[in-house]
Amino acid sequence: MFTRPALPEDFLIGTATASYQVEGAANEEGRTSCIWDDFAKVPGAVYEMQDGSVAADQYHRYKEDIELMAKLGFGAYRFSVSWPRILPHGGTQVNRKGIEYYRNLCKKLHKHNMKACCTIYHWDMPSEIQAKGGWANRQTAYDLAYLAEILFMELGDLVDMWITINEAMCITVLGYLLGIHAPGIKDEDQFRKSVHHVNLAHGLIVKEYRKTGLSAPIGITHNLETPRPASCDKKDQIAADHHRAIRSGLYMDPIFRKRYPEYVTDELKWSFPIEKDDMQIISQPIDFLGINYYSEHAVQWSDTAPFNVTMAPRWEEKTSGIGWAITPHGLLRLLKWTSAYTGGKLPIYITENGAACDDKPVIEKADDGSETIRIHDNQRIRYLSDHLNICKEAIRECVPLKGYFCWSFIDNYEWTHGYTKRFGIVYCDYETQRRIPKDSAYFLRDVMAGYGD
Ligand code: IFM
Numbered sequence: 001m002f003t004r005p006a007l008p009e010d011f012l013i014g015t016a017t018a019s020y021q022v023e024g025a026a027n028e029e030g031r032t033s034c035i036w037d038d039f040a041k042v043p044g045a046v047y048e049m050q051d052g053s054v055a056a057d058q059y060h061r062y063k064e065d066i067e068l069m070a071k072l073g074f075g076a077y078r079f080s081v082s083w084p085r086i087l088p089h090g091g092t093q094v095n096r097k098g099i100e101y102y103r104n105l106c107k108k109l110h111k112h113n114m115k116a117c118c119t120i121y122h123w124d125m126p127s128e129i130q131a132k133g134g135w136a137n138r139q140t141a142y143d144l145a146y147l148a149e150i151l152f153m154e155l156g157d158l159v160d161m162w163i164t165i166n167e168a169m170c171i172t173v174l175g176y177l178l179g180i181h182a183p184g185i186k187d188e189d190q191f192r193k194s195v196h197h198v199n200l201a202h203g204l205i206v207k208e209y210r211k212t213g214l215s216a217p218i219g220i221t222h223n224l225e226t227p228r229p230a231s232c233d234k235k236d237q238i239a240a241d242h243h244r245a246i247r248s249g250l251y252m253d254p255i256f257r258k259r260y261p262e263y264v265t266d267e268l269k270w271s272f273p274i275e276k277d278d279m280q281i282i283s284q285p286i287d288f289l290g291i292n293y294y295s296e297h298a299v300q301w302s303d304t305a306p307f308n309v310t311m312a313p314r315w316e317e318k319t320s321g322i323g324w325a326i327t328p329h330g331l332l333r334l335l336k337w338t339s340a341y342t343g344g345k346l347p348i349y350i351t352e353n354g355a356a357c358d359d360k361p362v363i364e365k366a367d368d369g370s371e372t373i374r375i376h377d378n379q380r381i382r383y384l385s386d387h388l389n390i391c392k393e394a395i396r397e398c399v400p401l402k403g404y405f406c407w408s409f410i411d412n413y414e415w416t417h418g419y420t421k422r423f424g425i426v427y428c429d430y431e432t433q434r435r436i437p438k439d440s441a442y443f444l445r446d447v448m449a450g451y452g453d
Contacts, residue, residue, distance in 0.1 A: 006450070007392055012403030013448050014076030014115065015069060015425070016352055018122035018166065020052045021412035023082060025059035029097035031085040034124035035134070036415070039182035050418030056410050056428045062105050064435065068426065069409060070112035072441055073448035077109055078351060078405045080122035080166065083129075083147055090126030090143065099154045106158035115160040117351075117405070119221065120148050120205060122166040123182070130183050135171065135194035138273065145204035152212045162218040163290055163351065164205045168198045168251040169223055181415060196272040199254045203282035210284070220255070221290030221351045224248045226337045227297040228330065230312035235301035242307040243299050256342060258283040268307075288402070289342060290351035293387075296330025320379055321356035322414075322421050328386040335394040335401060347402045350391065354407035355383040356414065356421040359438060361429075375427050375438035384440060388447060406444060410435065 007013070020036050040051035058065055069077055084090065085098035106116040121144055129140055148164070165171070170181060176194040179186035202220050209218050225247035229236035242263055249261035258279045264270045302310040316325040331353075338348060357380045361373045384406065394401050411424035419430055425444060427436040 007388065007404075007447075008395060011391075011395075011401075012075050012115070012349070013073075013444070014078055014117060014403065014405040015074050015409040016078035016117075016405040016407050017056075017058070017409050017412060018080040018119065018124075019082035019085070020055070020122070020124040021408075021414070022056040022058040022410060023085075024053060024055040024057040026051075026053040028059070029085075029101075030088050030095040031082060031098065032088040032090075033127045034082070034084050035127060035130045035182040036124055038127050038130070039184055042184060045182075045184060046416050047418035047420055050413070052413045054430075055413045056430075057433045058410075059101065061433065061435075062101075063108055065410065066105070066108045066112055066114070068435060068437070070114060072437070072445045074114060074444075075448070076115035076117050076161070076403070076405070077409070078117040078119060078161075078163070079105065080119035080124075081147075081151060082124050083121065083144075084124065084126040086150060087126065087147055090129040092146065094150055094154075102151075102155055103158060106155060110158070116158055117161040117163065118151070118155065118159045119163040119166050120144070120151060121164070121201070123171060125182075134183055134185075135176065135197050136185075136190040138193075138197055138200070138275075141197045141201035141204055144201045145208050148205040149208050152209060152214060156212060156214045156216075160216050161288075162209065162216060164202045164218065164220045165198060166221050166351075167223045167292060168195070168202070168220075169225070169247055171198055172250075173247070192270055193273055195250050196274060196278070199251060199282045200278055202255070203278070203284055206284045206286060207281055217287035217347075219286045219288035219290055219349075221292055222248065222251055223292040223294075223352075224252070224334060224338060225297060226334050227299045228333065230298045230300040233301070236299065239299045239301040239307075239309045243297065243309045246307055246309075252341065254279060254282045255286070256283070286346075288347040288349055289338065290349050291334065291338060292352035292407070293331050293334060293350060294353065294355075295324040296327040296333070319355040319383065320358040321423075322417070324355075326355070326383055326386070328383075328390045331387055331390045332394055332397075335390075335399045336397065339394075339399040344398070345400060347400050349403040349405065350387075350401070351405050352407035353384075353387050353404065354423050354425075355380045356423045359411075359422050359427060361427060361436065373436050375436060377425075377438045377440050380425070380438065380440040381443045384443065 174181035177191040229240040245261040245263040298312040411428040414421040425441040
């Protein structure tokens with residue numbers, strides 16, 4: 001039995017996607033290539049070398065998608081901007097067609113009383129910027145701030161919520177240390193540079209924004225990890241601290257503590273290319289913090305593993321599509337930790353939460369004898385229900401949680417997994433681009449309609 005959590009009336013419920021994962025139209029109306037177009041061409045990097053050139057074709061279908069979101073009752077849509085669609089080749093010349101697209105998308109959202117929540121950088125860096133070093137090059141922070149300046153000017157009257165950067169941890173750890181995301185680099189020196197430059201880019205964007213006089217809130221989205229130690233053993237607790245420092249502290253401490261975590265500076269003796277005023281710029285106040293949450297890790301000490309951290313065996317049920325442990329209580333721990341860490345007053349939004357499940361469309365006969373396609377994604381409903389109930393509990397425990405965005409509105413390009421993992425509450429038939437709401441979409445519709453208990 002699912003419970004339908006009743007949430008405060010002003011609690012914002014939205015849904016989210018990102019440009020490269022849904023837009024497609026990769027070679028249309030002036031857009032040029034990005035690092036994921038390039039990475040997908042590297043043999044072995046991405047499942048069957050799939051790329052985002054068509055994806056869920058939202059560039060051509062945004063009207064239909066927004067109408068469906070509105071019909072389901074969402075209050076907001078979190079989308080991201082494709083950098084090379086606005087500034088082809090990563091240059092300084094603005095592509096008017098790109099601006100027009102995002103203006104139309106925002107207007108359509110407003111027409112349906114939905115908030116436009118815009119992420120400035122969700123990983124699709126122009127290939128040319130990467131050729132100059134990408135995030136290992138300090139200039140990239142200024143280049144992204146320039147894109148932001150253009151967006152504030154061109155979309156500032158339409159955007160209701162700004163997110164500077166999505167998941168700095170993935171950009172840097174996966175992209176520059178482990179080499180499993182674009183640009184596929186495995187280099188500790190470049191990794192440390194990328195961390196500082198991504199943090200700097202965030203600060204530069206906020207600084208630029210404060211000059212504009214715009215009043216929509218601006219924040220950043222992190223996929224924070226505050227893992228739980230697998231046991232009460234002191235060493236496992238230290239492993240958890242190390243993991244938190246690398247996965248969260250590297251990006252949170254500069255913003256909220258004006259420094260890098262002691263574990264990395266004092267124990268690992270890492271240095272970062274910090275220049276005068278950088279930490280001041282990075283630590284400017286933000287209006288909210290976005291958290292993306294999917295699963296909590298349980299970690300244990302290892303004498304030999306990097307940072308002395310290894311993952312402990314899990315017992316929890318796993319999502320059927322991607323095998324991530326389902327750990328709703330980890331969300332409560334994370335929200336409480338974050339709230340305490342940020343002083344208890346800073347508004348928090350869950351900017352992503354969802355599950356990739358093994359969705360199977362089935363043909364069913366409707367009452368009138370006609371055939372309909374249905375997707376009974378019960379595991380996803382349970383997942384969403386459990387996590388929304390945790391939101392309710394967190395609010396009860398005084399966490400300043402203001403909203404929740406479900407990832408994702410529609411099945412899309414799941415990076416190295418290509419199209420094999422379906423996170424959508426709406427099924428995308430990639431052959432026909434037909435959209436079919438899954439049962440989870442109807443579940444959220446009912447939650448948003450206020451049928452809580
Ligand atoms: O699809 C991604 C998204 O781009 C960033 N956050 C995690 C999602 C699921 O892996």
